[in-house]
Amino acid sequence: MYVAVKGGERAIDAAHEWLAEERRGDRAVAELGLDQIREQMSLAVNRVMAEGSLYDPDLAALAIKQARGDLIEAIFLIRAYRTTLPRIGHSHPVDTGAMRCDRRISATFKDAPGGQVLGPTFDYTHRLLDFKLAADGALPEAPVGAPAEAPMPRITEFLNRDGLIQDELAGDETPPDMTRQPMEYPANRALRLQALTRGDEGFVLGMAYSTQRGYGRNHPFVGELRIGAVEVEMEVPELGFDICIGELVLTECETVNQFAGSKTEPPQFTRGYGLVFGQTERKAISMALVDRALRWQELGEDNLGAPAQDEEFVLAHADNIQASGFLEHIKLPHYVDFQSELELVRRMRAAAGDEMREAAE
């Protein structure tokens, strides 16, 4: 019976209803509240905000709920929503040096002004399933210390004072924005960093890991990793002065990388940089390593042909919304193109068959 494509519209509606049922799951189980997702799945919320390029924990929680916990799908929902938002203005660059840090560690110095603060980290937990959590979530209050009042200057600045690390020159040009202009290669560093911060965590991690395993090795140390809140300030034209419009939690990672020096530069350390929305340190460290690998040309290094050195390769494939969309589109009907290939193969097989028969005769 020829029914292949009929009823598409009805099928779509039914599929959506079924999907809604599956999302809800067993109705005897209490429904998840957005506040629960925001408070108890906060690292998922952070990832969705970071890769969705939209800082809004409530919307990210909604997206996670709607996406049944599929984070790439949730990121997609946030990205599509983001498209519809008007661009009212630009903030000033945030000052991460003034961050109120929940966590601040350096792997290069045992101690530094401001101290090392471990903060809420999985790092030294033993990864043993905690069955108490399955039974009941009752949790004793954690002791609260006095907030650190001392300023926490960036640790790489100490190296910079001695000229031991390559200087990042401040510039006041407006950075490009890949969500408003088509991507162009070669990209500058600001554009690369934007692409990496919203890139897929797994992809950026894999690229960073490849540099550690020898595909463009750049000897990184975590000079500093800090997580905390920064104020966002912007100048409101009607007021004529700067006001704070809110706070963001950010993760910033600066790596200190070895560098032998070149004909024009004395030996000094170089940097990689990662900055990501929320508590997302795996991503921020990965980003810093990939950033550093992509700077080979600017720092006068050799192109080793490593994937992580290849700007067009890295940037064109880092976005999980582009990647998953294009990957999954092969589920769509392709019978017209398939049909044309089918005919071609049949024709070529017939021709080959004729030739073989002739050869046999």
Add this chain to the structure above:
Amino acid sequence: MTETAYNFAYLDEQTKRMIRRAILKGVAIPGYQVPFASREMPMPYGWGTGGVQVTAACLTPADTLKVIDQGADDTTNAVSIRKFFQRTAQVAVTEHTAEASVIQTRHRIPEAPLTEGQILVYQVPIPEPLRFLEPRETETRKMHALEEYGLMHVKLYEDIAHNGEISTAYAYPVKVEGRYVMDPSPIPKFDNPRLESAAIQLFGAGREQRIYAIPPYTQVVSLDFEDYPFEASKADHPCDLCGCGTSYLDEVIVDDDGGRMFVCSDTDFCATRRAEGHRGRLAGEDLAEELA
């Protein structure tokens, strides 16, 4: 946010203006891929986001929209895109090619000749015809700028050397107005001759951030060699439903023994012919009724 909170055809006016500028540039330089700041749409990349953005930028409230995928109006993704514009632009929709002012398509050109004033919008996955010969955008842009298409001819030649014919069955490359080599999107090469049309043809590649165009009555030549001329091929059958011997056909497996039937891939074309009384091999009145 309620649905009415979205702008007409979803995109805000600034974005539509940006897309229209890219379209105008594309029309001015036929076959040239114009970079544009593609937006993230509420459907996945690879599912027609480029076409949807071009359509959104072209639509006016007075337009009548037709959406096809594989030539058919009722394939799932065509249904989904048509619904999207019904929801966000409240435009009239049709399945009849002649009634549409804007037609968004994936993988086919409608069988019925298009007329002046119609816009055909193609969804394009990979706009760069040289992409699978040279993966780098930085290189392919240079090759287009220098009109350096030797690599493509070598590829076609190697096809003939290996297979006895050019083994590209869809997305068959064309040269537009004697200048740019262009990917016509994955239409079967059967459709290539109809790229010379009275309608405006616009191509949108969302993920790849490119728009290009073929203005009406522009010369479009499928690449070939004098001794191996281009040939628009199709299944060597008439349509089993409407009996048409010249339309592009889908092959459908109809039973467990591998029995086949061939039907027009353009559903509107086929239904119109059947309504006019044409009958194919398998179109008894029962079947025709069932399909209606």
